[in-house]
Amino acid sequence: MSAPLLVEEHDDRMVLRLNRPEVRNAIDRDMVDALHAACAALEAHPRVALVTGTGGTFAAGADIAQLRERRRDDALAGINSGLFDRVHRLPLPVIALVDGYALGGGAELAYACDFRIGTPATRFGNPEPGLGIIAAAGAAWRLKELVGEPLAAEVLLAGRVLDAQECLAARLLTEVVEPEDLEAAGHRLADRITAQAPLAVRLTKAVLHAPRDAHPLLDDVAQAVLFETQDKADRMDAFLARRARKEQR
Structure with missing residues (x-):
């Protein structure tokens, strides 16, 4: 049996x-585990994560x-x-890299991510009420924060499935690329993030x-911590040096 998650x-x-x-890619208990x-590894050694x-x-x-x-006890x-x-x-x-369907728990996993990049085939939906349950893993409140209450209500209460262009217009997706470029687009975004000061x-x-x-x-507390880091001093010194060189030209 193949592993439910490749790392x-x-x-x-x-x-x-x-x-x-x-x-x-239905999410079962083995995949949850x-x-x-993977989360434990990312907490112990913080890195950007790409989920696809x-x-x-x-x-x-x-x-x-x-x-x-x-x-009942499982829900609780x-x-x-x-x-x-x-x-x-x-x-x-x-970063969630979403090709094809992200439905139910799959959509809720993507909603929990900080960024979502899709393809023309991307579809988001939460069909839980049609199965006699609610979207109880974050969609019922997180989707409203992401796209606004009117659109979230259509998805959650009326079974609307959003296509890639609708997701892009609502900013649920930050970018739509062809399937063959999806991972490269995710790595480009990861490159931009990792170029910043990690802390x-x-x-x-x-x-x-x-x-x-x-x-x-x-x-204020976060800024106080950063003001004392060597990374802040080095990056600001480099910025001032670049500006000085430009002014000398």
């Missing part, structure tokens, strides 16, 4: 490939056969919601996601 590690990034193509293990699917699909939801057997355990919250809270940005990116993500009443104190 490719680099010094500054990690590529996670959802790998159940025979069921369109594998994603938790195999077989031309991101993830067409949770595994319905397993979902059918879940009961937050099997998927806990994982996706952990993904959202990873120290450095997470500054990490603290900016924390401040960005903090509740309103945490500001401005959190901003």
Whole structure:
């Protein structure tokens, strides 16, 4: 049996490939466990993460056969919601590379990421009410924050499936590229992120996601930490040196 998640590690990034193509990468407990293990590695050694699917699909939801057997205590355990919250809270940005369908739990995984890049075949939807349940792993509130309440309501309450251009117009996708360029586009974005000061990116993500009443104190504390770093001094010295050279021309 093949691994439900393929992990490719680099010094500054990690590529996670959802790998159940025979069921369109449906998210089952084995994949949840594998994603938790990947999160633990990313927490121990912070890197940018890229999440993608195999077989031309991101993830067409949770595994319905397993979902059918879940009961009250399973819901209260937050099997998927806990994982996706952990993904959202990873120290450095997470980029979802979405080709084909991202439905149900697959969509919620993508919503938990910091960026989403798609292809012309990308489709986002949350069909949970049609199965007698709700989108309980983040979509019911995270999608509203991403695209606004009117559009989120159409997806969550009326079963609307968004195509790539609709997602791009709503800024749910930051870019739409051809399938063969999807991973390269993800790495280009990762290159832009990793060119920044790592601790500054990490603290900016924390401040960005903090509740309103945490500001401005959190901003000031984060800035105080960064003001004392050698990276800040080196980068500002380099900036001033470049400006001086330009002025001498």
